[in-house]
Amino acid sequence: MEIPRCDFAFIGGSSTLSLDITKDLGLDWVKTEKAGMIFQTPFGDSPEFILLSLETEAEPRKILTCRMHGWRRGVSRADASRQVFWVLQSAGVKKIIAEGGVGAINHLLRPRDLVIPHDYIDVSMRKDVGLGERYLMIMREALCPRIRKIILDTAEKYWNKRVFDRGIYVNTDGRHFESPAEVNMFKMAGGDLVGQSLCPEVYLAREIGACYAGLYMVVNYAEGIVSPWQHEELTDIFNNEALNMASLIMECLRILPAEGICTCQELRKDTLLKKVYE
Numbered sequence: 079m080e081i082p083r084c085d086f087a088f089i090g091g092s093s094t095l096s097l098d099i100t101k102d103l104g105l106d107w108v109k110t111e112k113a114g115m116i117f118q119t120p121f122g123d124s125p126e127f128i129l130l131s132l133e134t135e136a137e138p139r140k141i142l143t144c145r146m147h148g149w150r151r152g153v154s155r156a157d158a159s160r161q162v163f164w165v166l167q168s169a170g171v172k173k174i175i176a177e178g179g180v181g182a183i184n185h186l187l188r189p190r191d192l193v194i195p196h197d198y199i200d201v202s203m204r205k206d207v208g209l210g211e212r213y214l215m216i217m218r219e220a221l222c223p224r225i226r227k228i229i230l231d232t233a234e235k236y237w238n239k240r241v242f243d244r245g246i247y248v249n250t251d252g253r254h255f256e257s258p259a260e261v262n263m264f265k266m267a268g269g270d271l272v273g274q275s276l277c278p279e280v281y282l283a284r285e286i287g288a289c290y291a292g293l294y295m296v297v298n299y300a301e302g303i304v305s306p307w308q309h310e311e312l313t314d315i316f317n318n319e320a321l322n323m324a325s326l327i328m329e330c331l332r333i334l335p336a337e338g339i340c341t342c343q344e345l346r347k348d349t350l351l352k353k354v355y356e
């Protein structure tokens with residue numbers, strides 16, 4: 079199947095996992111152009127992609143979307159991430175928005191807060207996940223400041239709960255949650271949130287030359303912070319906030335400028351190790 083050209087992508091995480099965006103949101107300016115697209119990649123068949131079309135004041139805008147991609151049986155998280163970003167690269171995607179649920183390490187946060195992280199600490203074991211060896215990736219301002227600003231402005235308009243414009247996201251491997259001692263270590267290291275869906279995506283986005291940022295909803299306290307989390311509350315948040323989260327993301331994608339005033343492009347350089355790999 080041919081990969082459609084597209085400037086924008088949305089990677090859905092745990093908050094929007096169960097949604098059919100077009101049907102469930104019922105927004106007349108969001109349409110499904112094509113669903114059920116699976117592409118062949120050098121890393122195996124991709125997860126299912128959907129091509130959305132958003133009406134804007136100018137031309138309708140195409141958005142390539144896929145869901146949380148680590149959950150297919152027999153496909154490793156690393157391969158799934160490579161498949162997704164190989165497709166996004168082939169489509170020519172320039173701007174990516176991701177979302178997910180996170181645990182609060184910072185005790186000032188509480189469930190249903192929205193955080194737009196500005197930096198991260200990767201404690202996963204997957205740091206070598208890439209598409210090739212061509213580039214040297216600088217992870218300064220890894221979360222595009224321009225997209226973050228647009229998410230912030232949009233969230234302040236539409237999200238009727240608290241929004242934080244910065245935070246340090248600690249990325250763990252999962253699938254289990256973290257132990258109280260681990261969370262305490264992350265806290266001492268300066269982490270505000272803990273989750274499993276920012277890395278390796280942030281590296282892969284840099285590698286394909288795309289801007290990347292995400293918005294993350296606090297769904298529980300991390301172990302040992304404030305109070306033990308309740309499964310009922312977690313379920314309630316997922317069920318009741320998914321639609322709000324998805325419509326907020328659609329609003330962001332609708333107004334995101336195609337050409338960014340940011341320095342993301344300059345933070346990817348040709349590798350100095352070229353000779354070694356040739």
Ligand SMILES: [Zn+2]
Nearest residue numbers: 222289340342
């Ligand atoms: Zn950028």
